[in-house]
Amino acid sequence: MAAMVTIVERTAVRAGETVRGHIEGGAGTDVVLLRLEISPAGTAATRLAPGEADGAGEFVLEVPATAVPTAHGRKCAIEYVVRTVPDGRSASRDLTSVRVTGRLETGRLQESSPFADRMIARYEARRFRIELAKVDVQGGGQLAGRVHLNPGKAAAPGLVVTCRCLEAWRTNGRSIVHNRRQPALWRLETIWSESVPLEWRDGETWSGFRVPLPDALPPAVEARSIAWRYEVEARLRTRLGLSDTAVATPMGFEVVAR
Numbered sequence: 001m002a003a004m005v006t007i008v009e010r011t012a013v014r015a016g017e018t019v020r021g022h023i024e025g026g027a028g029t030d031v032v033l034l035r036l037e038i039s040p041a042g043t044a045a046t047r048l049a050p051g052e053a054d055g056a057g058e059f060v061l062e063v064p065a066t067a068v069p070t071a072h073g074r075k076c077a078i079e080y081v082v083r084t085v086p087d088g089r090s091a092s093r094d095l096t097s098v099r100v101t102g103r104l105e106t107g108r109l110q111e112s113s114p115f116a117d118r119m120i121a122r123y124e125a126r127r128f129r130i131e132l133a134k135v136d137v138q139g140g141g142q143l144a145g146r147v148h149l150n151p152g153k154a155a156a157p158g159l160v161v162t163c164r165c166l167e168a169w170r171t172n173g174r175s176i177v178h179n180r181r182q183p184a185l186w187r188l189e190t191i192w193s194e195s196v197p198l199e200w201r202d203g204e205t206w207s208g209f210r211v212p213l214p215d216a217l218p219p220a221v222e223a224r225s226i227a228w229r230y231e232v233e234a235r236l237r238t239r240l241g242l243s244d245t246a247v248a249t250p251m252g253f254e255v256v257a258r
């Protein structure tokens with residue numbers, strides 16, 4: 001009879017908790033908790049927690065404290081699964097899916113260390129710059145801050161702030177092993193966007209904005225083969241049809257393999 005699994009505790013856990021299960025007839029079976037990064041280019045699996053079923057078929061796997069919550073975008077997703085480890089006699093098989101719950105505690109203005117294989121927009125305009133104050137980059141959160149005029153610059157009527165959620169996935173070389181001869185190629189699509197015009201009070205050198213994020217949006221994530229990013233763009237179109245643009249991209253979860 002094919003081995004079956006029964007989770008004796010809940011299948012929805014928080015980062016840092018444990019997944020406990022029982023494999024019928026699976027004593028001594030090696031198992032592993034995997035993070036699956038699903039995209040149109042395929043699925044990349046990352047080993048998070050290995051374990052072994054004891055003589056009674058029970059196993060315990062620890063979910064890392066840094067685990068990203070289970071999340072779905074438009075075409076990409078992050079999911080978790082408990083899978084058997086192939087032993088040469090049988091192939092691996094998925095035993096059960098696990099939903100990791102929780103929310104991002106706080107976003108950051110910069111990544112913990114620069115990423116070598118992806119381009120993250122972050123630059124000032126000639127006449128102004130973006131200063132973020134509230135960085136809650138996940139569904140139900142918000143982005144708030146100010147657009148400051150650079151020294152010596154006058155108020156900029158017609159300036160618009162746009163907040164967007166970008167879904168990105170790597171289309172080549174999604175292995176954890178980096179290939180220095182093959183630069184990373186990423187596909188980017190906007191899955192949500194909202195724009196707000198700024199108003200300038202007489203004599204003020206800054207103007208504030210606040211944009212709520214819809215509940216259904218995924219958290220900001222930089223993973224091995226997929227990413228969800230929240231860009232804040234301030235753009236001013238000139239009379240000549242050109243544009244002066246500043247962009248800020250705050251960071252959320254960083255689980256990319258370096």
